[in-house]
Amino acid sequence: MTSRDNVNGQSTSNRPHYYPPDHRSSSASLKGCCCCLFLLFSFLALLVLAIVLVIFLAVRPKKPQFDLEQVGVQYVGINPNPPSSSTATSASVSLNIRMLFTTVNDNKIGIKYDESRFTVMYKGIPLGRGIVPGFYQPAHSVRQVETTIAVDRVNLLQADATDLIRDATVNDRVELRVLGEVGAKIRILGLTSPGVEVSVDCQIVISPRKQSLTDKQCGFDGLSV
Known part of the structure; x- marks a missing residue:
């Protein structure tokens, strides 16, 4: 047996062969x-x-209907500043308005409403805001939700104060505007669709003497209702 065939008493043909792992x-x-x-x-x-x-x-699915159904004037107070002056340089306005909204869902599926905010304005000047909490409305249902807007001694400056005092004391007719954006989403099989914005724009007229609403004209998504 030659040296090539025997190394340390073992045949080279019986040795195990090792191959590097194939990383590729x-x-x-x-x-x-x-x-x-x-x-x-x-x-x-x-x-x-x-x-x-x-x-x-x-x-x-159809767009949800969100309409201002009733407006109740709970309190109106308008005080000129200073009180003894015939031509007021400002006026302090306080009022409470209760608004009742009706939502109609004619769809076969439910609608989820986000929290909605409404602003009461006088000649473009914000007086106060009301909040309607978010809620879920089932299919083919009608629901009523309400909010109260409280205005606590908001001051108006000269020209607007003069107009407001004249409207309240002489004309007994104060025109206000209610603006709001209502966010709604449709739920299908537990999934929520992208939001749909519903705009509410109402012109209301209140009587400070009677503490009541005398006129209301609302716009819903730009359409008269």
Whole structure:
């Protein structure tokens, strides 16, 4: 037996052979798995989107109706400053207005309303704000929600104060404007659609002597109601 055939008493043909790991095959397998997962998630996302789209087209959702139904004047107080002056340089306004809104959902699915804010204005000057908390309205239902706008001694300067005092004491007719944005979302299979904005714009006239509402004209999404 020669030295080439025997090293330390062992045949070279019986030795185990070691091969370095193939990094290229491992990397290719990892990329293949990632690609399969990406395709799977993409398919599931498209499938869910298609189902929601089919349901959305089947129910054909309509815009919610949000209307100012009643306005109750609980208190009106207008005081010139200074009180003894015939031509007031300013006026202090205090009032409480209770507003009752009616919401109508003619859809086959429910509507989720966000918190809504309403502002009472006199000749473009904000006097006070009211808040209607968010709520959920089921399908084919009518609901009433209310808010109270409290104006506590808001001061108006000369020209506006003079006009307001004349309207209140001489004409017994104070014109106010109520503005608000109502955010609504449609819920389908637990999923919420993008928000839909509903605008409320009301011109109201109150009588300080009678502490009551005398006229109301509202706009709903730019349409007269």
